[in-house]
Amino acid sequence: MPVIDVKHLTKTYKTYKRGAGMGQTFKSFFQREEVMVHAVNDISFAIEQGEICGILGPNGAGKSTAIKMLCGALYPTSGEIQVLGYSPARDRKRYVGKIGAVFGQKSQLIWDIPPIDSFNMNRAIYGIATPDFKSRLEELTELLDIAHVIEKPTRVLSLGERMKCEFVMAMLHQPDILFLDEPTIGLDVIAKVKIREFVHQMNKKQNMTCILTTHDLEDVEELAHRVIVINHGEKVFDDSLQRLKLFLGEKKRVSFTFSESVQGTVFDNAYTKVIDRPSDFQITLEVDTAYISISDFLEDISRKHRFSDISVKELPIQQVVMNIYENAGGY
């Protein structure tokens, strides 16, 4: 039986079109055009206990609205949500004690005081017994390597340290389900790796179900067993990571800054496609790693050209969505 069961979930809200420029702004003061926004449109899915499900989608796709409804913070316009046998918005007070949430852009920590006091606040809120609180805090701070920062004021902590403290806040009461909304946004690689390791361990140790919204494909690759892709409020993909990779074609984006002009040089071939050429010295290529490994590709390029800078990135999520649409027949 799934722990999360979502049927025909829809969230619609009313907003107003204000236009651009002075004239339209003035006009909108007297007469505003109503716009109905379908933030989430007829989405259904089910998630099993212990599963890590990544919800992917570009900005404004409806991921955060969906996760807020799953957390009980927003009422759905229509449709049904059952999580752990609760209706999140209706049974909010009883339900939220069973879940944890980390919002990458909204802090639960109290800004002016050390995280340890925010943790103590959660101890009181969730009614955690003091010995349990102490042992869990010790375990979590050790896992996240933040024991040395929890007594410093929150405002002096780095973004990475703060985000790790947010995870402690969300995990102290040992939730059955953890909701993560863009948890790695703005973090450096080291902090991202640490947080992904932490989620992995919690999932394995406590068989904790985890829902993760992100537009960072690496988060999904590292963590998720399953992926749901949302675009314009609608579900466009719901399957395993392996199947998503079929759509991605295992491609990477590699950007070079060359030491000499590469004007006129042809880079397109069976496994490489030019994406952007902002100057005679710079180029962004899409490399299909199913045909050539990144190391072989770099070796090949460095034999022919000298370069001063390089970056290797995953495909942007917009591209993933486009690929899914292009191959919609296959899904």
Added chain:
Amino acid sequence: MKRYLDVYKQCMYSAAQSAVAYRMNFIVSSLITLVGNILFPLVTLLIYRAGTSFPGWSLYEVLLIQSVFTMSSGLSSVIFGGVLWTTMSHVREGSFEVILLKPLNPLFYIVATTFSTDSIGLLLGGISLFIFSAAHAGAISALYWLQFAGLFIAGTAVLAGLSLMMAAMSFKWVGNSRISELADSVLHIGKYPLPIFPKAVQAVASMIIPVGMIGFFPASALLGRAQASDFAAILPCFLFLAAGVWIYRHMIRLYEGVGG
């Protein structure tokens, strides 16, 4: 219940810690709030020094009304004062879900987390003025003190209800940053002897928006000038608070968050 008390205690501790973290801000804010709110008794003093008066009320009796009003405002600000601005900012920034994620009554949690140390100055100022003016009121019987306590609590309930109603408006009317000025203009009535106003205003200030209970009625009880009918105004006060709680809880359902 124990859990709620524990949370409130923890919130007070956090508020005290935040105040200590910005000591200068705490001192300046307390002074500004105090000065801004105790200036109006000075106007009363000037009125009486100029030879005019509120008919039937001596200077110290009017000061007593105004000190009770200041105390009530101070107590309400300490406990409920932050609800309006915090709700407004959560709704505008779309961070109210942080409140809704806690397994508590959201209204209790937001009241607890907005415990305002800045308003302690106002409460202390009100208490000082109260002691000064009550000392000139002559002997006050235990019964009058008891009546005063009951009416004072009812007056604080009115202020709490008003704070909650204004805060609740934020869910629908996002960014209504000047709504408190509207409330302040109504509250002014409570700072003066109610009989100086027309009968219609007296009726509204007693039974509909019972602002008379914030200063006038409790002070009258202390002076032995309360009439039996004044106590009938207690019921609308608690109804007003109940309405504030109901409206706030109802309006939470309208929360829509902001784009992620």
